Amino acid sequence: MIPPRLIEKLQYYSHASESSAGKRVGTKLLRLHLAEVGLSLKNIAAQAPSGDLQNLSSLAYLIGATHDFGKYTTFFQQYLFNGATDGTGRHHHGLLSALFAAYAAEKIGMDSTACSYASLAAYFVVLHHHGDLRALESDTILPSLLRDPDFMSVDAPWRTRLKTLDVQIKDIAQNLPYIEQEYHELMPAIGADAIDISLFLQKWRDVFAGISQSAYRLLNREQDETRQKLFITTLFLYSSLIDSDKKDAAGVVKTKRKSIPADLVDRYREENDKIDIHAKEGMNGLRNEIYLNAVTNISNISLDDHVLTLTAPTGTGKTLTSLSCALKLRQRLQTDSFLPRIIYALPYTSIIDQNYGVIRDILKQLPDFHKDEGVYLVKHHHLSDLQYRMDDEDRPISESLMLVESWESEIVVTTFVQLLHTIIGFKNRFLKKYHNIAGSIIILDEVQNIPIEYWPLVRNMFHLLTRYLGCYIIFSTATKPLIFEEKETTALLEDTPRYFAGLNRVNLIPDLEPVSLDEFFYRFASWYDSSKSYLLVFNTIKTSVEFFGKLKKDKKFNAVIKKKEVIYLSTGIVPAERVERIKTINRLLKEEKRKVIIVSTQLVEAGIDIDVDIVFRDIGPIDSIIQVAGRCNRGMGRDRGQVHVFHLTDGEDGYAKYVYGPTHYATALKLINGNSVEESRFFDLIHCYFDAVRGNINRDISEDIWKAVNHFRFHLRLNLPKSISDFRLIRDKHGYIDVFIEVDGKARKELQDFKRGVIGEKDPLKRQENYLAARNKFKKYVISVPEHLTHGLSHLSERLLYLKNEQIDVYYALDTGFRRIEPGSFIF
Structure with missing residues (x-):
């Protein structure tokens, strides 16, 4: 039995901070942190929707109670209070904690009571709880390679980690009675006996070998269904841990669930x-x-x-x-x-x-x-x-x-x-x-x-x-x-088609003879009726800006230009201004009943609640065309709305082909290249379109990432084979860079606050808090633009530029946003 005074002599902390006197002081006892995180995970699982997830509650508690086991080393405790390291990485605690979590799960019998592969899940979750998920196959080692006491057959990065782990194990052994006493107090929460930590210290190589064997069996011999269920279980446990860990460390107040009446x-x-x-x-x-x-x-x-x-x-x-x-x-x-x-x-x-x-x-x-x-x-x-x-x-x-x-x-x-x-x-x-x-x-x-x-x-x-x-x-x-x-x-x-069949708000009118921008502008000018409101949607910012410029120069549109009833929208305009322009459009259309011309990119297609008389849309995917048709005669006015689909080209190919690819482009041209289409036929038209493109899509990326899901391949440093990290809902814009636009006084204030509170702040904690406070207002003046158009702009950071207000006329037009031509081409 351990004398009480000895137990009181050693205090292990999970977190520390700097006091007003400049001294590092412990802010959270490690035992309390492990208990609170464990209970948080247990409660999350107990409140889950299904019995399978609820059965994880004991395993979840165990993961929470072991996730920082490695913080019991003197190396970590010294690092916590001194802040300095000796460069050996001995204060790192992830691998040691992960192996102990797996050992504890196996000894308490979680593999049979919670889920199959519970020990492996505990290892993987704890190993990565301070970072992003990696690939399970790269987190294990061939058991035979662990027999060498010096790990000479293991690659260099793993050899360093294993040698460090060996030193940490010996360090834990020196204070084993105190650590065992703390875990003796932690285990009753799940009705478990004390864990034999001394046996873990002796057998840790066997524990690691067992994990590696489990991983091999899972990835190479199990059915897909078993792997997929464990995949979901692992993410559920990982998420519960990282969220509970962060909130407990920060002392975040727990929320209480709220009832909302169903009616x-x-x-x-x-x-x-x-x-x-x-x-x-x-x-x-x-x-x-x-x-x-x-x-x-x-x-x-x-x-x-x-x-x-x-x-x-x-x-x-x-x-x-x-x-x-x-x-x-x-x-x-x-x-x-x-x-x-x-x-x-x-x-x-x-x-x-x-x-x-x-x-x-x-x-x-x-x-x-x-x-x-x-x-x-x-x-x-x-x-x-x-x-x-x-x-x-x-x-x-x-x-x-x-x-x-x-x-x-x-x-x-x-x-x-x-x-x-x-x-x-x-x-x-x-x-x-x-x-x-x-x-x-x-x-x-x-x-x-x-x-x-x-x-x-x-x-x-x-x-x-x-x-x-x-x-x-x-x-x-x-x-x-x-x-x-x-x-x-x-x-x-x-009978969904019935709701479409009863509508006659708009006609879709295709005119798919290829036209240049000049030809299309002259056609529009000849059709223009000042008693109607218009929305024109282009596939590129460049063509939309050029069309807007032609409107401003043509005398026919002088009246609406002077009355500020011609409005431009695209992502080339700072977000704060886009929001204001949408408000202006709705005020002019709904409240003042004025007729406007809106020139835009695809930005307006989904969800923006505007209602015009006539729409012109450059050819694109049928679903996009149907979406923009929803901005026409939305309220079912007296006159049927018109949605004209035109085919804008650069002389060689349609802009739609460059933006959407050949499959969408060719399918859309084929399906609507004929007579006008009434709204009552939209449902059938869109069904035909999706059926056609689905048969022509390249399924390789979906199949590759699905294979990665089934093999727990979340991220690989080398990009072969594909991993889950290859999923990109929004494709990366290669050659683009973010630019803050000092477009007005509000933007200037946000820039000054950002420079002072974020860039100029020396204290890292205050800098982070200032960044979080300023981030969203600051980003309302940030747009992404082609990097080759930014020569001469100043740097706020390596990948963030800013455009000073005195340079606005050169790089940014207040009506159409960032200029799409080289700054050097301007003539003054």
Whole structure:
């Protein structure tokens, strides 16, 4: 037995900070940190949607209780208080902790009671809890190579790690009684006996050999189903650990789950003066019919049906309908221990604010919403403000960041990037919210915007989410892409084509004779009617800017130019200005009933709520054309809207071919190269299009990444074979660089604050906090531009430039954004 005074003599800490006197002091006892993280993981598993996940609660606790075992070395404790290292890496604790976690899981029998390969999962999760996930095959060693006491047959990086591990093991042995006493206090939480740490110190090579053998057996002999289930289990445990670890270390206050009435959207519709819930005819009548049918069906579908579709024409209120369905489904799924979150994912940041605003208005009906807004609703994307309100208080920036990024809210409004790079992800910062996706109801708005070559992969990953995490998927779209087969989904609206067949808001009018930009401009000028509002959508920023320039020079358009009724939109304009222009468009069209000309790129295609009389759209994918048609005669006015599809070329090929590739380009030309198409035929047209392109897509990237999923190949330093890290929802723009544009006084203030609080701050902790506080406002003035156009700009950092206000006229046009010609070509 260990004398009490000896136990009290040694104190092990997990974290430390600098006191006001400049001295490093311990802020968290290691034993308490391990216990709290373990209990957090145990609670996460216990509140999961399925029995399989709930059965992980003891394993989850054990992972939390062992994840920092390596911090018991004197090397780490000295590093914690001195801050300096001897260059040997002996203070690192990941590998030692991972091996101990696997040993503990095996000794307590987790491989049979929690899940097969529990020891291997514990090892992999703990090994990477301070970084991104790597490849399981590179995290193990041939057992025969571990027999050599000097590890001479192992490659150099592993040899260094193993020799360091050998020294750490001997160091742990020197203080073994104290460490064993701490674990004696940790194990009763799962009804387990004390772990024999001394045996681990003697047999650690055998432990590592066993892990390597398990990994080989898993990757080479197991069925796909076993690997896929373990893949989901591993990500769930990894996410639970990294999120709990960070929050415990930072002292983040735990959130309390909130109930939301299932009829909240019903009440909102009844009390909103702008919604006529009694209408039987027209667009309002159609919206009511769609809403009532969908919410009735969601109350009666089998809970075995996890993939649902809500396919309806644009402008028919899918945001309200899908949210109401999700709330009603959530009530059906709720149990004493489980309450699903709702994740509303959209393709673009530019349309999130609109949907978020609608959902926020609905939730404002709740009496405590203003006090606990963050607990009810968060908006998460790279430009969103870091705000989290709880208990009538705005939480500090660093705490808000953790709560927002881990999706600690009942309803999360986010982007496809955030969602898909989590479920098909390897990065620590994305995966810390993965456990909160378990059992969630995921609304995917306009899912056709996912690149078609990823459809097979996305389908497979959603199948895993529904099967092993208990998720429900609602596809809310006007174009019903064929990601899933018809037999794999359940429609919330019966006889969907009927809703399209009854509409006659627009005609699609193809005129696909190839034209130059000059030819197209002259045609448009001859057709222009000042009593109509127009939207013109181009495939490239360059052609849209050139067309806008021609409008400004032509005398026919002088009147609308002077009245500021010609508005330009593209990603070449800073985000802050884009938001203001969309507000201006809606004010002019809806409130002042003025006729405008909007010149844009594809930015306006999905979700932006504008309504014009006539649309011109350069040829592109049919789903994109149908989406932009939804901005025409949206409210079913007296005159039928016109959507003209033209075919703009550079003299050799259509711009659409350069942007979308030959398959989409050729298929679109073939399907609409003929007579006009009424809106009633849109549903059939889009079905034909998706059916045609699906048969021609290159499935290689989806198949390669799916193989990586089945082999736990998250990331390889060398890019062969393909790994999960090769998934890119947004293709990298090679040759592009970010530029801050000092476009006005507000931008100047953000730049000054950024220079002072981030670049000029010496204290790393304050610099990080200042960056988090400034990041979102700062990025509202940042755009990505071709690097060859930026000669002469100043550097804020290696990959971030800034354009001074006095240089604006040279590089940036206030009406059309960053200039697409070389600065040296200007004549003064």
